[in-house]
Amino acid sequence: MQRFAKILALALVLSLVMGATAFAAPKATFHIGIVTGTVSQSEDDLRGAEKLIELYGSVKDGGMIQHITYPDDFMSQQETVISNIVSLADDPLMKAIVVNQSIPGTAEAFKRVRERNPNILLLAGEPHEDPDVIQKAADLAVNSDFIARGYTIIWAAKQLGAKTFVHISFPRHMSYETLGRRRMIMEQACKDLGLNFAFETAPDPTSDVGIAGAQQFILEKVPQWIQKYGKDTAFFCTNDAHTEPLLKQLLTYGGMFVEADLPSPLMGYPGALGIDLSKEAGDFPAILKKVEAAIKAKGGAGRFGTWAYSYGYTVTAGLGELAKNIIEKKAKINSLNDLYKAFGKFTPGAKWNGAYFVDNLTGVRATGHVLVYMDTYVFGKGYLPTTQQKIDPKYFAIKFVN
């Protein structure tokens, strides 16, 4: 038994030593670590990382990109989340780490990466942690702009010819600061632009009715809502599961849809239209074309909108691109312009806009935290210049009261 143990110990040590030498033939002069969810959790984010690998190669094959994923149940496996991200810093060539989405634990992981190697650039996409926590840890954080979109979605609805705006949600979502505050901004924007604002409650898909029950509710309710508010009504829902049945019924019974909460041509449309996009995976112009053709065929031209590119996909790929540009000294970390350029590379034709995050409580502007949004694409009509709209600063001052 003793000898056996000795042999095992020797084998362990040997393998540790081998570990240092194997896979030590990198060709890229620096590496970028990309952390995303898995296919089952957030497919679009992962596709963005695959796009980067396609462009710049995987570290394993001598390329630039080291892609890892975090566990699906990331909330209860913080230890793994943190150590996975930190493990990227072991690579001496690692110059930047991009996490999208920046789930809880990212800020702590970033702190540890800094302790090990302060030169690594740390970028956070769609942080879930409190703004002041992630701002302290990351060099740059990017969120979808819940403030500006509260106004631009209403503006776009008006361009489509809507007279009423219906906001569909439920109490759990309305208790989130981002979603609750956006609703209040929308209400104010409706008042200013001359639309009627209506709030409808739908069941929470995470409650006991489940996703199926929540979707059934939407299927049954939409015809009644259209009767109640008329056909010149734009609908908006905060939950992804509600999107698909909502689109399906709006296509049949009339009504409008500006864009989803997390807009993407893949959000709701393929299911609602019953089209197969497996061939087009990751090729957004092709996806957009196919969805557009299907919507026109159903007579929905000019009534339905989206972002032409998936937000999650673009943030992963765009932040990776930005990191590469910064390391190659072609871009600066605190330049919004460079950020939009990097994003724009993956969204040809669409424009980005945004602003720095401002703390609602202290009024401090955080230059390391950007809120972004994109032009709305209306099927059968083309881009709306959403990003060129001037937004009255008073909307930014609307505070969340529940």
Add this chain to the structure above:
Amino acid sequence: MSGKNKLGRVLADNAVVILFILLSVIAIPFSGFSVQNILQEMFTRLGRNSFLVLALLLPIYAGMGLNFGMTLGAMAGQIGLIMAIDWGIAGWRGLVFAALVGTPLSILLGWICGAVMNRAKGREMVTGYILAFFMNGVYMFLVLFTMGAVIPVRSATILLTRGYGIRNTLNLDLVRASLDKLLMLRIGPFFIPVATYLVIAVLCVFIVWFKKTKLGQDMRAVGHDLVVADSAGIPVERTRIIAVVISTVLACYGQIIFLQNMGNMATYNAHDQTGFFAVAAILVGGASVKKASLLNAFLGIFLLHLMFYVSPRAGQNLFGSAMIGEYFRQFVGYGVIALSLVLYAWKTRRDAVFAREVLKNNGSSGHSDAAKEGAAK
């Protein structure tokens, strides 16, 4: 014949340990991590997880299996930490405060847990598991609804904006790494959290000492045979409750140590996997439902976490997809628990068959190899 048999037995008895060492030996080179990095990570994780795993030992001595109910202690520890952050108590004092708040809570929870387990003798493990789910609901209610509404909370920054309920992720900056950094030793390229190790060492000494006390001896007797212990005048139920209470209190401290190292706390999920990973670690270390030692605990933590650390990257480098590495890690984690439980059942049966054979051979003629071995035992 006998030598081969013996080797077979050694292999079978240590199957999980051997399997893990083999997997690690294969996975380490593929992960591409440097030796220094892996060792540093192991030092950190030993400090972070040991206390939690050691909390499992006493109930095993008392014959109550693997105490999945330790999750209750973890919840108590988290409530303590929430209070410490709320009151703005910084540094190691914050940890002590959290432990002091957590202690009475975990004693209460441990007592409830032990009392329930006494009504479900022989099914303690699944009872503890389900009890943890139930208490999770109570914890949610307490933290999500009563904190800020019934239980006063001073600090607005840890509350949800709606005015009651604690935020989803709690930033533990005030107490972050305060135990680890109390006495951080630098040896070559490695950082060793000496203070944390000292706390763990004290716990080890306590366990060794406790086994020698009257209560510890009673516990072993209870663990060996309930009926015999009862007829020997040992208060069986009380002893079992004490074992669970101590385990729960230790789990409470363990979770505090774990979280101070992590630096932030998923308020509603941090305890979800606590029991599960602690159990996985001790099983990987070669412990069984009936038998465990300090060595099992430390060996297990080392092997499990080595595997957890290297397998995602190794899986990725082997299969070319980041996801597969992650799934591989999960598969290994759950797989090992299943494997060691199956092996334990199989071993129990094998030993029974073996014992019967020994008896039979003794009853009839001569001394077979098996009998000799049996006699030697």
Add this chain to the structure above:
Amino acid sequence: MKISLKTPKEKRRFLIRIALVLLYFCVTIFVLFNGRGHTILIDNKDADDLSYEAVDGMEVSIDSQESAEYWPGDRDKAVVRGQKHKIRISFFDEEIPEFEATFTVPFSVDMLILSVPKMLAGIEPFIETFVAPDFVDTFEKEESAESFDSFEDMYDGLQQEDYYIGS
């Protein structure tokens, strides 16, 4: 539960329990007070009515923390633990002797302002609870100015890259 104190063993056990409970409370109170963190904003500003004036250059250190330089109008912060603290001020004007004082902060307050000029002038109270001012006005201005600047930058950038605009 009835506590009987018949045998010496039971008596001893009872005493030990009482001692443990006492110890528990003592340690709790100790860490609660001793570990309590406060943020002290150290101020060096004139009074509105000029009843006291800012110090023209000094170095302030609290407890054994590193000292910081203060010019008139400066405000910095120190994070301290516990309620009793020592403040040491050395002036750039070497003719004024070093000033040393101890002060206590109220247990329940997270953030306070300590005005050094007030303290030197002997005006009580020189420590006040800090209340965050309302920032809404200032940040509105900043927001509109900054973010719209960058919009234009963005379009310049996009045009250089020659992106097509979808139909």
